[in-house]
Amino acid sequence: MKKIIILWALLGAYAESYAQVIAIKDREDSRPLELVTLSSEDPTVLLLSGAKGKVDITAFKGADRIEIRSIGYQTQTVSYDELAKPGFSFYLKPSSLSLDQVVVTANRWNQSSRDVPVKITTISAKEVAFQNPQTAADLLGQSGEVFIQKSQQGGGSPMIRGFSTNRLLITVDGVRMNTAIFRSGNLQNVISLDPFSIENTEVVFGPGSVMYGSDAIGGVMSFYTLMPKLSDSAKPLVSGSAVGRYSSANSELTGHADVSVGWKKWGIATSISHNDFGDLRMGAHGPDEYLRKEYVERIDSEDRVIQNKDQRVQRPTGYSQINLMQKIRFKPNDRWDFDYGFQYSTTSNYARYDRLLRYRRNLPRSAEWNYGPQEWMMNNLTITNTASGGLYDQMSIRLAHQFFEESRIDRDLNDSERRTTLEKVNAFSASIDFNKQLNDKQKLFYGLEAIYNDVISTATNLDIVTNVSVPGAPRYPKSNWASYAAYLTYQLKASDKVTFQAGARYNQFVLNSKFETTFYPFPFTTAKLNNGALTGSAGLVYHPASTWSLSANLSTGFRSPNVDDVGKVFESEPGSVVIPNPNLKAEYAYNAEVGVAKVFGNRVKVDLTAYYTYLDNALVRRNFTLNGQDSIQYNGELSQVQAIQNAAKATVYGIQAGLEIKLPAGFGLSSHFTYQKGDEELDDGTTSPLRHAAPWFGITRLSYTAKKMRLELYGMYNDKVANSELAQEEQGKDYMYAIDADGKPYSPGWYTLNFKAHYQLTDLLSINAGVENFTDQRYRPYSSGIVAPGRNVIVSLRARF
Incomplete structure (x- = not known):
């Protein structure tokens, strides 16, 4: 039985190698990247990386120019031979200089920030892991764009554009966290959120009442x-x-x-x-x-x-x-x-x-x-x-x-x-x-x-x-x-x-x-x-x-x-x-x-x-x-x-x-x-x-x-x-x-x-x-x-x- 399992594993590895399956990863921390776009014109192929960043590049065989693109990363152009080199991994280098990023909070749906007429700051899970904030309030403060007031260690009241507390809105997975007893004095409810479980954070600066109603005067902090x-x-x-x-x-x-x-x-x-x-x-x-x-x-x-x-x-x-x-x-x-x-x-x-x-x-x-x-x-x-x-x-x-x-x-x-x-x-x-x-x-x-x-x-x-x-x-x-x-x-x-x-x-x-x-x-x-x-x-x-x-x-x-x-x-x-x-x-x-x-x-x-x-x-x-x-x-x-x-x-x-x-x-x-x-x-x-x-x-x-x-x-x-x-x-x-x-x-x-x-x-x-x-x-x-x-x-x- 053990021999059959080993043979099956070897056949699987051989099949994946023959099919030229590679993994697209982040160059800085080797994190697999999903939904990376790979495209070429000769032959005409468009693919997306899937689970654990994996993608079968066999269809690109013979291509001289394969463009690899993902928002937040430098676009790279390589040949099939370069992409298929031994190692089965290709690393993308992060780029922070793009004017384009995907945001959700502005209209509740994924869209490009290029089309949004308000200022939005995003804080990625990768950045949170690097900065190591103790609380979600510290997470916001370490962005350098949200001021945090604290009355005690178990607290953190964000201040945005001159407003705070119940004049700012907090949402979690699209649901408003503000309640009928959110006060004008300093609030610490944001610490209820766990920085380790947050995949992405977006801060919309300025009024967001059209999308979110009451309290969205100074800004909206959205946690996903x-x-x-x-x-x-x-x-x-x-x-x-x-x-x-x-x-x-x-x-x-x-x-x-x-x-x-x-x-x-x-x-x-x-x-x-x-x-x-x-x-x-x-x-x-x-x-x-x-x-x-x-x-x-x-x-x-x-x-x-x-x-x-x-x-x-x-x-x-x-x-x-x-x-x-x-x-x-x-x-x-x-x-x-x-x-x-x-x-x-x-x-x-x-x-x-x-x-x-x-x-x-x-x-x-x-x-x-x-x-x-x-x-x-x-x-x-x-x-x-x-x-x-x-x-x-x-x-x-x-x-x-x-x-x-x-x-x-x-x-x-x-x-x-x-x-x-x-x-x-x-x-x-x-x-x-x-x-x-x-x-x-x-x-x-x-x-x-x-x-x-x-x-x-x-x-x-x-x-x-x-x-x-x-x-x-x-x-x-x-x-x-x-x-x-x-x-x-x-x-x-x-x-x-x-x-x-x-x-x-x-x-x-x-x-x-x-x-x-x-x-x-x-x-x-x-x-x-x-x-x-x-x-x-x-x-x-x-x-x-x-x-x-x-x-x-x-x-x-x-x-x-x-x-x-x-x-x-x-x-x-x-x-x-x-x-x-x-x-x-x-x-x-x-x-x-x-x-x-x-x-x-x-x-x-x-x-x-x-x-x-x-x-x-x-x-x-x-x-x-x-x-x-x-x-x-x-x-x-x-x-x-x-x-x-x-x-x-x-x-x-x-x-x-x-x-x-x-x-x-x-x-x-x-x-x-x-x-x-x-x-x-x-x-x-x-x-x-x-x-x-x-x-x-x-x-x-x-x-x-x-x-x-x-x-x-x-x-x-x-x-x-x-x-x-x-x-x-x-x-x-x-x-x-x-x-x-x-x-x-x-x-x-x-x-x-x-x-x-x-x-x-x-x-x-x-x-x-x-x-x-x-x-x-x-x-x-x-x-x-x-x-x-x-x-x-x-x-x-x-x-x-």
């Missing part, structure tokens, strides 16, 4: 997770990877594994990751105000203020996280494709570090301030149909259910009462999207969408001495929030050089809330909203030549009031309490932008985008009254009453610039730079800097690439913000910022120098290593409550099969 791969033969296709990683700045220990098994019609993919992060250590060189001099521990039933033995260690900041993903794919024929995905993420409790820095009467204000486990679960079914003729060429149906759970746990110093609020959201969504090629110049994208969120909020107050608990004041009213929409986008390819695109969306949003008046004497018991919003966009792309791209775009975006806006009760800052306001309308953004990109001699690429955004009817927190009173008792303290109101206008403008240079001998230089300025109207008619308009920031990289190795030296940098340039609400937060010569809080500028390396040990095994912030700078990114890591050594080992 691993898909099961199908086999093109009777033999199952098995692939996967395993990763182990250590980082020194927080003693991180991370493990990950994923596997995909594909048959001709069925495929499954499984992914699991576990992260354990210790307390975060800051750098040695920087403001002394950032040092963690003392912290609170409860010892022998007593709160004690402990002197920190190592003031550079931020105690407590550690936490752990688990991510799971399971996908099933069924493709019975070329016309139908069914994809089901299950994703789950949960964290341990983790400290809201910036809240632990506040003092009252020269003692820490809080003994504990934690977020409870952040739990997210999604079930998503996507059905795709390809038709010939009729109302559409392609149709995609998405049905999804998401469950979110989060909680806040706090207790003041020497207070026996521990307050806990718990929020649960069930989010249901259904959408149907179509695209239709009317003729060789015109195309339509259109669809319908329905969203429903059910919000339940509870609270308990526990006496930790007697262990007796009683109901507490919930953060939100019992609520439901719904959105119903229809959209249409028209694209005209007027010529090979000119593409025009315009679209519109109508959205109806409905909110119903029932308030708990046991704890607060609100003059109302319910809140109801039922309003509509109309948004549109129009843009033009002009290519004078294949190396030139000019674009212009006008667009509007909106955000409808959600449960967090209408019904929240919480302490915004010491001495202030936010109460419900049921009289709110949607806020609108009006945006204009122009872009230019140019490739010079396949060696230099320059791109520049300038934009201006005006936000009207802005939902902002302002002083308010309750039953005629401007202050009430809250958590035992007389507090100023505030509420979210349509009380402001805001403007933001800026530029985004990019430069890429291919240097000789495998070297390369790239840089991204963002500058923005924003202002917000105050109650007295004056203006204040917009809180989420980050100071200018950027990243510059010098890289070297060989066949099995990649090295990169890069710097990240961020301008300072003087006290007078801080948003009005930030100017008094001395616990969070450094102190200037006048004794006022400000945000110093900073830079880091970093080094990353990748080496492909074998086709299956690779090692990544790096040193981040190797000059050990002590810095706190603008508006952040936690100090960034000091010198951080990262080592990871990856096995791929």
Whole structure:
């Protein structure tokens, strides 16, 4: 029997060799490349590489010119004899200087970025593996084009074009992650996504409301997770990877594994990751105000203020996280494709570090301030149909259910009462999207969408001495929030050089809330909203030549009031309490932008985008009254009453610039730079800097690439913000910022120098290593409550099969 198996294997290998089957691979890491185009004119042949990059080139026999092309790689022309050389592998060299790449987010369908009149940045899984981000927030930040704010280690709130939190939209596999309790304060929901399971990330800058509805004002961050791969033969296709990683700045220990098994019609993919992060250590060189001099521990039933033995260690900041993903794919024929995905993420409790820095009467204000486990679960079914003729060429149906759970746990110093609020959201969504090629110049994208969120909020107050608990004041009213929409986008390819695109969306949003008046004497018991919003966009792309791209775009975006806006009760800052306001309308953004990109001699690429955004009817927190009173008792303290109101206008403008240079001998230089300025109207008619308009920031990289190795030296940098340039609400937060010569809080500028390396040990095994912030700078990114890591050594080992 053993002889028969060996003979069969030898015959299979001989047959494959005789048929001249080769594998197309990435030159840098030997990764197989699927869907690579191979073509020739004599003989006339067009082929695509399949599973594991394999393609039978027998049909090219005798050809002198075979063109091998794949987006993101240099096009190569070889003869059949060169392609058929012993080794059975052909390596493509990545090229980052093309103006053409495939994007999905702009219109929900695969299309060339050359035809899209807005700025889109893509982050590949290969780049993520090289940079080794600890969280999805770090993944976005290391692009150098998205600014990340952090209030604690278990967090990361993206800022894009002066907007943040619930004015930015997050989607996962085409499903919106934003819920009715996404707040205007900093958000950390993006950390629920696992960088190891993300296959591609796209960031659309500027309003995306025509395609995605509410919240897409500053931009859309779209994450696409691993898909099961199908086999093109009777033999199952098995692939996967395993990763182990250590980082020194927080003693991180991370493990990950994923596997995909594909048959001709069925495929499954499984992914699991576990992260354990210790307390975060800051750098040695920087403001002394950032040092963690003392912290609170409860010892022998007593709160004690402990002197920190190592003031550079931020105690407590550690936490752990688990991510799971399971996908099933069924493709019975070329016309139908069914994809089901299950994703789950949960964290341990983790400290809201910036809240632990506040003092009252020269003692820490809080003994504990934690977020409870952040739990997210999604079930998503996507059905795709390809038709010939009729109302559409392609149709995609998405049905999804998401469950979110989060909680806040706090207790003041020497207070026996521990307050806990718990929020649960069930989010249901259904959408149907179509695209239709009317003729060789015109195309339509259109669809319908329905969203429903059910919000339940509870609270308990526990006496930790007697262990007796009683109901507490919930953060939100019992609520439901719904959105119903229809959209249409028209694209005209007027010529090979000119593409025009315009679209519109109508959205109806409905909110119903029932308030708990046991704890607060609100003059109302319910809140109801039922309003509509109309948004549109129009843009033009002009290519004078294949190396030139000019674009212009006008667009509007909106955000409808959600449960967090209408019904929240919480302490915004010491001495202030936010109460419900049921009289709110949607806020609108009006945006204009122009872009230019140019490739010079396949060696230099320059791109520049300038934009201006005006936000009207802005939902902002302002002083308010309750039953005629401007202050009430809250958590035992007389507090100023505030509420979210349509009380402001805001403007933001800026530029985004990019430069890429291919240097000789495998070297390369790239840089991204963002500058923005924003202002917000105050109650007295004056203006204040917009809180989420980050100071200018950027990243510059010098890289070297060989066949099995990649090295990169890069710097990240961020301008300072003087006290007078801080948003009005930030100017008094001395616990969070450094102190200037006048004794006022400000945000110093900073830079880091970093080094990353990748080496492909074998086709299956690779090692990544790096040193981040190797000059050990002590810095706190603008508006952040936690100090960034000091010198951080990262080592990871990856096995791929």
